[in-house]
Amino acid sequence: MDNPGDEAVEAPPQVDETASGRKHADTGTLGKAIAVLDIVASADQPMRFTDILAVSNQPRGTLHRQLSNLVEEGLLSLGRDHSYSVGIRLLKFAARAWAGNQFRAIAEPHLRNLHDLTGETVHLGVLRGNEVIYLDKVESRQAVRMYSQIGNASPVYCTGVGKAGLSALPDPELKAVVASIKFHRFTDSTLATPEELIREIGEIRASGNAYDREEHEPGIRCVAAPIYSEDRGFVGGLSVTGPAYRISPELLESWAVLVRNAAGAIMEDMGARLGPRT
Amino acid sequence: MDNPGDEAVEAPPQVDETASGRKHADTGTLGKAIAVLDIVASADQPMRFTDILAVSNQPRGTLHRQLSNLVEEGLLSLGRDHSYSVGIRLLKFAARAWAGNQFRAIAEPHLRNLHDLTGETVHLGVLRGNEVIYLDKVESRQAVRMYSQIGNASPVYCTGVGKAGLSALPDPELKAVVASIKFHRFTDSTLATPEELIREIGEIRASGNAYDREEHEPGIRCVAAPIYSEDRGFVGGLSVTGPAYRISPELLESWAVLVRNAAGAIMEDMGARLGPRT
DNA sequence: AAATTGAGTTCCAAATAATGGAACATCAAT
DNA sequence: ATTGATGTTCCATTATTTGGAACTCAATTT
Numbered sequence: 001m002d003n004p005g006d007e008a009v010e011a012p013p014q015v016d017e018t019a020s021g022r023k024h025a026d027t028g029t030l031g032k033a034i035a036v037l038d039i040v041a042s043a044d045q046p047m048r049f050t051d052i053l054a055v056s057n058q059p060r061g062t063l064h065r066q067l068s069n070l071v072e073e074g075l076l077s078l079g080r081d082h083s084y085s086v087g088i089r090l091l092k093f094a095a096r097a098w099a100g101n102q103f104r105a106i107a108e109p110h111l112r113n114l115h116d117l118t119g120e121t122v123h124l125g126v127l128r129g130n131e132v133i134y135l136d137k138v139e140s141r142q143a144v145r146m147y148s149q150i151g152n153a154s155p156v157y158c159t160g161v162g163k164a165g166l167s168a169l170p171d172p173e174l175k176a177v178v179a180s181i182k183f184h185r186f187t188d189s190t191l192a193t194p195e196e197l198i199r200e201i202g203e204i205r206a207s208g209n210a211y212d213r214e215e216h217e218p219g220i221r222c223v224a225a226p227i228y229s230e231d232r233g234f235v236g237g238l239s240v241t242g243p244a245y246r247i248s249p250e251l252l253e254s255w256a257v258l259v260r261n262a263a264g265a266i267m268e269d270m271g272a273r274l275g276p277r278t
Numbered sequence: 279m280d281n282p283g284d285e286a287v288e289a290p291p292q293v294d295e296t297a298s299g300r301k302h303a304d305t306g307t308l309g310k311a312i313a314v315l316d317i318v319a320s321a322d323q324p325m326r327f328t329d330i331l332a333v334s335n336q337p338r339g340t341l342h343r344q345l346s347n348l349v350e351e352g353l354l355s356l357g358r359d360h361s362y363s364v365g366i367r368l369l370k371f372a373a374r375a376w377a378g379n380q381f382r383a384i385a386e387p388h389l390r391n392l393h394d395l396t397g398e399t400v401h402l403g404v405l406r407g408n409e410v411i412y413l414d415k416v417e418s419r420q421a422v423r424m425y426s427q428i429g430n431a432s433p434v435y436c437t438g439v440g441k442a443g444l445s446a447l448p449d450p451e452l453k454a455v456v457a458s459i460k461f462h463r464f465t466d467s468t469l470a471t472p473e474e475l476i477r478e479i480g481e482i483r484a485s486g487n488a489y490d491r492e493e494h495e496p497g498i499r500c501v502a503a504p505i506y507s508e509d510r511g512f513v514g515g516l517s518v519t520g521p522a523y524r525i526s527p528e529l530l531e532s533w534a535v536l537v538r539n540a541a542g543a544i545m546e547d548m549g550a551r552l553g554p555r556t
Numbered sequence: 557a558a559a560t561t562g563a564g565t566t567c568c569a570a571a572t573a574a575t576g577g578a579a580c581a582t583c584a585a586t
Numbered sequence: 587a588t589t590g591a592t593g594t595t596c597c598a599t600t601a602t603t604t605g606g607a608a609c610t611c612a613a614t615t616t
Contacts, residue, residue, distance in 0.1 A: 027347040028602065029307040029574070034351050041374045049593060059576040064594065066574095069305040073312050074406065075371075080511065082593070086375035088404060088411055093353075094372030095429025096319040097364035126366060128352065133366055151373025233358060306573060307603070327564060337605040342565065360564075560615070565608105572603065581594065586587100 032058070036066050037075055037086075046083035094151065103234070104135045107227070107266045111138045111238065114262045118240050118255055120247070123222075126236035127165040130156050130181050135236075154216065157181055157197050158190050160224030163210035164237030167201050168226040174201065189215045209256040210237070219244045223252050225263035229270055238263055310336070314344050315353055315364075324361035372429065381512070382413045385505070385544045389416045389516065392540045396518050396533055398525070401500075403439040404514035405447075406431075408459050410440040413514075435459055435475050436468050438490040438502030442515030444475075445482035446504040452479065467493045487534040488515070497522045501530050503541035507548055516541055 027034075036056055040047055053063055067084060070076040074089030098104065107124050115122045121139040125132045131153040156162030156177065166174055183192045191197045204210045204226075212222040224239035240255050305312070314334055318325055331341055345362060348354040352367030376382065385402050393400045399417040403410045409431040434440030434455065444452055461470045469475045482488045482504075490500040502517035518533050 027350045030311045030344075030347045031351060032574095033308045034353070037371065041371050044378075046378070050591085060593085061576055061578090061595080062574075066308075068594095069308045072305045073309060075312070085378050086371055088375055088379070088406065088413070090368060090371045090375045091413070091429035092411055092431045093315065093319045093364055093368045093429075094375075095431075097366055097368045097372075098429075100322075100324070100363050101366070128366065133370055135366070135369070151369035151371075151376075153370045153373075304573095310603095328562085338564085339566080339605055339607090340603075343603080346565095558616085560613100562613085563611090565610070567608080568604105568606100570604085573600105574602070575598105575600070577597105579594105579596080582592080584589100584591085586589075 033066050033070060036063070037070055040076060040084050041086050046079060046085040048083050052084065098135070098150070101135060103229075103236070103270070106269050107238065108136065110262045110266050110269075111136060114238070114240060114258060115139070117258055120240050120242040122238065122240055123161060124236070124238045125159075125161040125165075126234055127156065127162070127169075127177075128153075130177050132156055132159055132162040132165060132236075134161075155181070155184070157183065158186055158212065158215040160210050160212040160222040160239040160241070161237040163197075163200065163204060163212070164224040164226040164239070165228075165235045166197075167204035167210060168228040168235045168237075174198075186216050187214055187218050189213050191215060207256075208260050210239075211252065212239075212241075213249075214244060221247055221249075221252055223256050223259050225256075225259045227263045227266050229267070238266070311344050311348060314341065315348055318354060318362050319364050324357060324363040326361050330362065376413070376428070379413060381507075381514070381548070384547045385516065386414065388540045388544050388547075389414060392516070392518060392536060393417070395536055398518050398520040400516060400518055401439060402514070402516045403437075403443075404512055405434065405440070405443040405455075408434050408455050410434050410437055410443060410514075412439075432494065433459070433462070435461065436464055436490065436493040438488050438500040438517040438519070439515040441475075441478065441482060441488035441490070442502040442504040442517070443506075443513045445479050445488060446506040446513045446515075452476075464494050465492055465496050467491050469493060485534075486538050488517075489530065490517075490519075491527075492522060499525050499527075499530055501533050501537050503534075503537040505541045505544050507545070516544070 036052065036058075039052055039055055043051075049064070049067070052067070053060060056063055058066065067076065067078075071078045071084075071087070074087045076084050077087040078084055103126070104124065111122045111124055115138040121137060123134055124136040125134040127133075132155075134150055134152050134154075136150060154162065156166055166177065169177065178194050178197060181194070181197075183194075184190070185192045191200060200210075208225060210224040210226070212220070212224070214221060220241060221244050222239045222241035224237050226235070226237045228235040238259065240259055314330065314336070317330055317333055321329075327342070327345070330345070331338060334341055336344065345354065345356075349356045349362075349365070352365045354362050355365040356362055381404070382402065389400045389402055393416040399415060401412055402414040403412040405411075410433075412428055412430050412432075414428060432440065434444055444455065447455065456472050456475060459472070459475075461472075462468070463470045469478060478488075486503060488502045488504070490498070490502070492499060498519060499522050500517045500519035502515045504513070504515045506513040516537065518530075518537055
């Protein structure tokens with residue numbers, strides 16, 4: 001026991017939190033294994049056993065078996081130099097996740113349309129905990145590498161899609177997500193306190209549009225609008241993004257209605273194709 | 279019991295095999311959960327509880343908990359209509375797997391070069407069990423959807439990359455993989471017996487090139503060459519693919535040396551960038 | 557309206573697998 | 587050769603998974 005003189009105490013809150021701020025409830029052995037996978041996936045270079053040992057709080061023997069199992073299953077790959085990296089079996093799974101995602105499929109023509117209207121890059125993403133995960137993008141120079149953005153996880157509080165998504169959450173959930181954020185000031189404009197963020201969410205709810213005014217990357221601006229489906233239980237958004245030198249705040253403002261319309265059209269389509277239930 | 283009059287029989291060989299033909303050794307609880315994930319990922323439409331119950335051989339209660347855990351972890355997503363599909367958390371993992379894949383990064387310029395030389399679609403893939411998983415592709419009309427092929431899993435025995443990869447395996451492994459294949463005759467030209475396949479592997483070893491002569495899809499041909507790294511412990515290949523009406527067998531033949539050269543150049547680059555060990 | 561079916565969910569004692577401390581192995585550098 | 591750092595294996599203890607059965611809920615039939 002950790003508290004020898006304190007037996008009457010309740011079990012401590014046990015707020016196991018992953019990198020993305022999600023509390024992982026008791027998903028047992030699987031959860032622990034996936035947490036290890038997440039550690040490796042979140043690093044931006046291959047990790048060696050000891051590196052992982054330091055950040056996972058698992059005993060050596062346990063961690064070793066978890067890693068072995070993950071490797072055996074193809075979720076991790078173990079290099080000749082004993083470094084672990086994410087395994088290609090995940091590519092297969094992800095290919096299915098992407099191809100089978102109805103939301104993405106329904107949204108696609110609308111993304112293209114919005115791109116045609118604005119000439120700038122269009123993103124589609126969904127909220128997951130306090131991260132936004134990009135599901136699709138349409139941009140002029142298709143030469144840009146595949147996967148360049150799709151699957152990427154970015155913070156909610158400093159991206160257009162993220163803030164748009166937040167604005168669609170009911171207050172209790174919003175509060176919970178905001179509480180889980182660890183703010184980091186990426187640029188001078190980054191909203192870096194819960195209060196600023198909450199205030200901005202209010203404005204977004206009033207206007208129907210979220211903006212990223214160089215809050216994540218200097219020189220990058222965007223307008224976004226929320227997309228959500230009570231019925232299918234998800235919240236996301238779409239955005240038009242471009243370089244500040246080319247896109248004045250006024251121009252951005254003028255696209256706001258286009259983005260809202262696109263979001264509306266997508267929700268309508270979803271209602272039509274998935275709606276007639278209940 | 280299934281065999282009431284036959285008690286003395288040994289426990290059956292227990293060849294637990296996944297859809298991809300990999301025997302899953304004892305990866306314990308994780309392995310079972312991932313097997314369930316694989317079932318859902320391999321279906322081409324969302325599955326309901328009972329559907330999964332029928333193909334997984336798990337008892338109801340167990341399966342239910344496994345599914346719940348997978349959903350909780352974001353590896354599966356549970357629709358309002360009780361249908362399970364692959365979760366978007368996998369996109370995040372896959373994005374890392376792809377971006378962090380050194381093999382792919384090293385190969386990329388060579389794929390482009392080969393595309394410039396031939397004007398046709400170039401694929402890069404690796405062997406995984408008896409499937410080939412595509413890691414990258416370069417094609418003319420970049421408008422084709424991302425993820426369209428990347429991450430896709432195809433059979434080894436009727437694809438250029440697959441047969442090229444097989445040709446690079448040592449005989450014992452080759453034998454094991456061939457034994458695990460369940461042949462399916464996709465077209466009239468498909469090699470549908472182990473003997474035919476083994477004979478063809480011999481020819482590939484002699485010539486250094488594998489061909490797909492409309493063996494997987496009618497009207498599609500390709501030339502491929504193996505790429506492997508003893509040091510990094512993987513086997514794959516690259517190929518040039520195109521429609522039969524545009525690509526005569528002679529033209530294909532004339533590209534063979536280009537493909538071999540590209541494969542050679544990639545292996546050389548890998549040796550230079552990863553080699554100096556041991 | 558009541559009964560029936562089918563689908564999904566919950567429960568808990570028994571069976572099984574995960575845990576984690578410590579010993580062992582391997583390799584590079586002194 | 588010796589040391590130190592890193593990775594791997596072992597196994598009694600402990601915690602989790604298992605799986606059969608009972609339960610809930612909604613849709614359909616009688």
